[in-house]
Amino acid sequence: MEIGYVNGKYVSLDEAVIPIDERGHQFGDGVYEVIRFYNGKPFMLVEHVERLINSSKAIRLPIEQSVEDFNQLILQAVEKSELKDCNVYIQITRGIATRLHLFPNVPVSITMTVREAKPPKPEMRDNGVKAIILDDERWANCYIKSLNLLPNILAKQTADEAGCYEAILNRDGVVTEGTSSNAYIIKEGKIFTAPLTKQILPGITRMAVKRIAEKLNIDFVEEPFTTDLLLSADEVFVTSTTSEIMPIVKIDDNSIGNGVPGPVTKRLYEQFQLEIAAL
Template sequence: MDLGYINGKFVQLDERVIPIEERGHQFGDGVYEVIQCYNGQPFMLEEHLQRLLESCEAIKLPISETLEDFRTLILTGIEKAELQYGKVYLQVTRGIAVRNHPFPDVPVSISMTLKDTEPLAEGYRVNGVHAITHDDERWAKCYIKSLNLLPNILAKQEAQEAGCFEAILVRNGFISEGTSSNIYMVKDGAVITTPLSNHILAGITRMAVIQAAEELNIPFVERYFSPKELLEADEVFMTSTLVEVLPIVKIDGTVIDKGVPGEITKKLYMQYQELKKKALV
């Protein structure tokens, strides 16, 4: 069943629990993580929670909770919700206070939802998806998993209106990432992706793909590349917690190579499944 949590209490999702003067609601003053569960077990939970703590530190959120506290909360929620194949959304904000820009001296707010994961549309993984490119109009601290996602939403909506799955963002002439994903191209047998910096999120699935590539002896290169290079790639794919490894076969109306998911993308997806099996025993 779907379940929610707010500041020490598990609730139904339709309960009214967020005050108007909540800084996440008023300012987007908070951070979050999304964790995928398989067979009732959260995948790469430690990595997600470590990134959450780093995001809290980056925006000076004065949390007293430890990684172990968050782990216990999530595992308790999964058990209460009887979640098997589902997603956990965990959010930490600066709390409830009279609307004013300076940080208030109040406890942080911790909320969570636990829901079944909607399966990808039939054919996406087999046939690949389409994407557009879009100017990266976000702020300069995209390494923080912040609640401030309006530029992502606007770009994603443009992709949806164009009949595409994702918008691939371009900053200063180079690919940064997707609106909710990391982006990769394959050229001459090597996987290439944008280096980590303040301008992209250090994806948890990205970490798993690096490991999968190492195990498959596939060269993995972190360097900047242009939209032109992307269109001329042998393969293109995206990764995120919810889509895992997903092939992209057309960008801005241009077919990538033969217009079908590539062999290296397929191999990385299968190796990702093996990593899950090993982690979720």
């Protein structure tokens, strides 16, 4: 069953549990992670938790839990849910206190949900999906997986209203990432993606793709590329925990490559599936 967790207590998902003075609710003052479980086993759990702790430190959340503490909490929640294929959403905020901008001297709040995974339809991956290009209007520290996602939401909604799966963002013509994904192009058999800076999230699936590319002897090049290069790429794909590896076959009014998922993207996804099967 799908369940929730709030500061040491398991709750049903329709139970009212968040106080009005919760700083995540009032300020978006917190960080989060989403972890995918396949057949009861987590994919790259340690990497997700390490990123959660790094994001917490970056916004000066006074957390006491270790990687192992969070691992145990997440595994316990999934076991309690009895779900095999699920997404765990875990969120840490600066706690519950009267609304003031300064940090309060209160314990942090940890909440979590375990919900059944709803992966993209197979035909989306088989046929590829569409994207649009939008300006990146987010803040400067996108490497922090914070709760402040309003620019992402607006861009994602714009993409959806245009009949697209994702919006690929750019700053002054240089591609950063998607609204909820990392973005890649393939040119002459090489994978190109933006380097890790404060302007992009260090994706966990990005980490997996880099490892898979090395295993398959495919060059993985971390350097900036423009929207012009994006549109002239042989292949384009995006990655995230929930999308896994998703081929993009049309951007705005431009077909990518032959307008179908390309061979390199397919090889990456096939190897990704093998790694999941080996969990």
